[in-house]
Structure formats: C-alpha cells, structure tokens
Amino acid sequence: MAIQNIEHPMMKYSNRTKNSYREMEKAANYLPGGVTANIKHFSPYPVVMESAGGAWIKDVDGNQYIDYLMAYGSLALGHGHDDIKQAMADQLAKDGTVLFGTPHPLEYRFAEKIQAYYPSMERLRYTNSGTEATLLAIRLATAYTGKKRIAKFEGHYHGGYNEVLYSINPPLVAAGEMDDPRPVPESSGLEMFTDQRPVILPFNRWQATERLLRQHADELAAVIIEPVQGGFIPAEKQFIEDLRKLTATLQIALIFDEVKTGFRVAMGGAQELYGVKPDLTTLGKVVGGGFPIGIVGGKEAILNRSRPKGNGDVFDVGQGKSSAAREILFHSGTYNGHPTILAAGLAAIHRLEQDFAHTVLYTETMRKDIEALGRKNGIPLKAVGVGTIFNVVCTETTIRHYRDLQKTDLELRKQIDFHLLNEGIYTKPLNRYSISTAHGERELELTLTAYETVLKRVFKKKN
Ligand SMILES: Cc1ncc(COP(=O)(O)O)c(C=O)c1O
Numbered sequence: 001m002a003i004q005n006i007e008h009p010m011m012k013y014s015n016r017t018k019n020s021y022r023e024m025e026k027a028a029n030y031l032p033g034g035v036t037a038n039i040k041h042f043s044p045y046p047v048v049m050e051s052a053g054g055a056w057i058k059d060v061d062g063n064q065y066i067d068y069l070m071a072y073g074s075l076a077l078g079h080g081h082d083d084i085k086q087a088m089a090d091q092l093a094k095d096g097t098v099l100f101g102t103p104h105p106l107e108y109r110f111a112e113k114i115q116a117y118y119p120s121m122e123r124l125r126y127t128n129s130g131t132e133a134t135l136l137a138i139r140l141a142t143a144y145t146g147k148k149r150i151a152k153f154e155g156h157y158h159g160g161y162n163e164v165l166y167s168i169n170p171p172l173v174a175a176g177e178m179d180d181p182r183p184v185p186e187s188s189g190l191e192m193f194t195d196q197r198p199v200i201l202p203f204n205r206w207q208a209t210e211r212l213l214r215q216h217a218d219e220l221a222a223v224i225i226e227p228v229q230g231g232f233i234p235a236e237k238q239f240i241e242d243l244r245k246l247t248a249t250l251q252i253a254l255i256f257d258e259v260k261t262g263f264r265v266a267m268g269g270a271q272e273l274y275g276v277k278p279d280l281t282t283l284g285k286v287v288g289g290g291f292p293i294g295i296v297g298g299k300e301a302i303l304n305r306s307r308p309k310g311n312g313d314v315f316d317v318g319q320g321k322s323s324a325a326r327e328i329l330f331h332s333g334t335y336n337g338h339p340t341i342l343a344a345g346l347a348a349i350h351r352l353e354q355d356f357a358h359t360v361l362y363t364e365t366m367r368k369d370i371e372a373l374g375r376k377n378g379i380p381l382k383a384v385g386v387g388t389i390f391n392v393v394c395t396e397t398t399i400r401h402y403r404d405l406q407k408t409d410l411e412l413r414k415q416i417d418f419h420l421l422n423e424g425i426y427t428k429p430l431n432r433y434s435i436s437t438a439h440g441e442r443e444l445e446l447t448l449t450a451y452e453t454v455l456k457r458v459f460k461k462k463n
Contacts, residue, residue: 078438
C-alpha cells in the first residue's frame with residue numbers, strides 16, 4: 001500500500017484565514033510570536049478565534065468549525081454552557097463579591113465532591129493551574145520522603161517548570177536507548193538546574209522501569225506519571241499495578257497526574273479505571289469548568305505537611321527566631337479556591353453526572369467510524385483513546401509509548417489536520433480530540449463527512 005498524490009492544503013488554508021494572518025501580524029508587535037502560550041502557535045500561523053457556542057467555534061474570517069480542541073480538554077460541556085454561566089451568576093449574586101481572600105464554605109463542599117470520585121484524595125488543596133498542582137505535589141513528596149529527585153516518563157507532560165521540563169517531545173537522536181532514556185531539556189534557560197534533572201523512565205516497559213527505579217530508589221522522592229499518556233495511550237494494567245507496588249516498597253511517592261484524564265477517561269479518572277490508589281493526585285482542566293484551576297490531593301499524612309500551625313506563617317512577626325514556617329510546607333496563592341471558579345467547576349461536574357456515560361459512548365462511536373473510514377480508503381489510521389479523549393494516529397501498529405508514536409506518520413497526520421481545518425473541523429494540528437457533552441448527532445455526521453472527503457482527497461489506493 002502506498003500513499004500518493006498528497007495535495008497540499010496550505011494554499012486553501014491561507015486563502016480562508018487572511019484575517020487570522022493579519023491579526024497574528026499585529027499581535028506579534030506586542031506578544032513574542034503573537035501568542036500568550038507557545039502551545040497556541042502552529043505553522044505557518046494559527047487560526048484566530050472570536051466567538052464560540054456549544055461544539056462550535058468561529059474565527060475572525062467568519063469560518064465556523066466543530067471544535068475538538070475544547071481548550072485542550074477543559075471544556076467538558078462545550079462552549080458557554082448555560083449551567084456554568086448560571087452557577088457563576090448565582091454564586092456572584094449570593095456572595096456579593098468575586099473573591100473573599102478568606103475561607104468560604106464552597107471550598108470544602110467542592111472538596112467533598114472531588115473526594116467522592118477520588119477517594120485517594122483524603123485531603124486536598126486548590127491551585128490556579130495544573131502546572132502549580134504538579135509543582136506542589138512534587139514539593140509535598142519531597143518534604144514527605146526527605147529525598148530530592150523525581151522520576152518522570154518519556155513523552156509525559158506535567159507543566160512548564162524546571163523539574164519536569166525534560167523529555168516531553170525529545171528528538172530520538174538525543175534521547176538515548178529505549179530502555180535507558182536520557183533527560184532531554186525542552187527549553188532553553190534550564191542550564192542552571194542541571195542537578196535537578198529527573199530520572200527518565202520508559203512508559204509501559206516494566207523491566208527497564210523497575211531496574212531504573214531500584215537503581216535510583218535512595219534519591220527518588222516521587223514518580224510522576226500520566227496514567228494515560230497524553231490522555232490517549234493507556235498504561236497497561238499490569239504495568240500500573242507493578243508501579244504501584246514497587247514505589248510503595250521503595251518508599252517513593254506515586255503521583256498520578258490526572259490533569260488531562262480527570263473526569264475524562266472516567267469520572268474518577270485513571271485511578272478509577274485501574275483500581276489503583278496513588279499517593280498523590282493532580283487535577284485541572286475539567287474541574288474548573290473552563291476557568292483556571294488545579295487541585296492536588298492525596299494521603300492525609302502527606303497533605304498535612306502543609307497544615308498551618310502556631311506561628312507557621314512566613315509573614316509572622318519576628319519569624320527569624322520563632323517561626324515554625326520552615327517546618328511547614330509552603331503553599332499559598334491569592335486566588336486559591338476562587339469561589340466563582342469552584343461554582344463553575346461544580347456545575348460542570350453536576351452536568352457530567354448526567355451526561356458522561358452518553359458522551360463516552362458517543363466518543364467510542366466516533367472513533368469506530370473514523371477507523372472504518374480509514375479502512376474503507378485503505379489508510380493506516382487508528383483512533384486511539386479512552387473515555388472522552390482520543391487521538392488519530394497514522395499507523396497500523398499498536399501504540400504503547402512515546403517512541404511508538406514517533407514511528408507513526410506525523411507528516412501525514414498534519415496534512416489531514418490542515419485539510420480538516422479547511423473543511424471546518426478544528427483541532428490544533430497533531431493534537432488530541434476532546435469530546436464535550438455539546439457534540440451531538442449533527443456534529444458526528446458532519447465530522448464523518450469531512451473525514452470521508454479529506455481521506456479521499458489525500459490518499460489514493462495503490463491500484
Ligand atoms: C497532564 C498534565 N499535567 C499538567 C498540565 C499543566 O496544566 P496547566 O496548563 O493548567 O498549567 C497539563 C496541561 O496540559 C497536563 O496535560
């Protein structure tokens with residue numbers, strides 16, 4: 001089987017998105033690269049959006065798209081859901097303010113709801129992003145174990161700070177052997193933190209993971225993992241169970257980073273799916289209903305490291321001599337537990353309690369139908385995923401980890417993405433698909449029609 005005559009879709013893209021180009025040019029006068037986060041960029045320039053509703057999003061040229069990015073999975077109910085808008089309006093009306101800066105009842109009521117789905121989170125704290133949540137989880141693990149280094153898996157993302165900015169998307173030439181991966185920095189400016197490099201582990205390869213963990217056990221405070229890599233490559237059950245057992249034996253805290261998978265692979269995240277209890281869990285995205293949030297929770301004994309006591313505030317008067325601050329794990333934030341955001345998050349969870357099962361079935365149908373279209377057109381294509389997330393990979397083989405993913409035809413996938421953009425299907429090139437409760441039968445039909453058109457255009461069967 002060969003793939004021939006790949007039409008380049010870039011010309012049509014440029015013609016359809018002239019205003020996006022102009023807007024990006026203007027933005028570059030103020031923002032490096034015209035963007036506020038590097039992930040928003042793609043070549044030659046990203047689509048600039050101006051309005052949205054339900055499963056749809058509209059760009060500055062008036063093109064409409066079915067949105068599968070869903071703000072990187074945050075919008076589990078789609079754009080502008082009434083439940084979220086109403087919950088926020090009610091909260092604002094009831095509170096008479098946007099923010100207290102003091103404890104308020106919704107902080108523990110929301111925690112109660114989270115704990116009902118994530119019983120491993122015996123105590124929890126709020127942060128303002130997933131990045132902050134994993135940062136705090138690592139600090140908690142370090143304080144609890146008294147050890148100084150962490151291990152992470154190749155290809156896994158946990159936020160944008162020094163300890164974890166290694167080997168997320170490393171070039172294979174620099175990444176070492178499959179079973180002995182090297183830490184490859186993902187950013188300039190990390191040079192002064194070289195002694196904090198994490199140990200890099202190979203996902204779904206138990207023998208090598210076990211060897212590396214045993215080798216570094218004395219220095220490892222934590223292993224942090226995306227239990228479903230990128231939200232779509234699941235850990236093998238035996239692998240995750242072995243990881244749980246070994247980390248407990250070696251006294252290494254096991255952190256499940258469920259920022260992507262929480263309320264997506266199952267209501268109770270990957271830990272519900274696998275029936276495995278991590279020591280610490282981080283959540284984000286869906287739990288903020290589209291607003292910035294992170295949550296870190298876990299064993300009471302670990303979380304209580306951050307429990308204030310006596311004169312344990314860094315700002316206590318005369319702290320130099322008498323403050324207990326240094327014995328307590330520092331965690332603070334002006335906006336932590338923001339009442340309006342918690343109201344939005346709670347509304348999102350309440351709605352998912354009604355609609356999640358249906359959205360999972362819907363996602364499975366879409367995956368099966370996309371794969372069927374691939375087969376029909378003789379195309380190596382899989383829609384790999386769990387729950388309400390999946391990704392389309394151009395291959396016929398099973399994907400178990402980052403290096404398998406690198407062997408798939410990424411260039412072809414990019415071509416498909418641009419063709420789909422031109423057909424009104426939005427996902428950032430190469431990104432995963434996040435399905436919301438707002439995606440319905442019409443969107444499914446339109447998406448499959450667009451796929452059919454694109455696959456026919458892009459591929460031709462050999463004879
Ligand atoms: C698994 C995982 N952890 C952490 C983060 C960082 O979260 P945030 O972007 O809210 O800082 C992300 C974001 O995509 C994520 O997917």
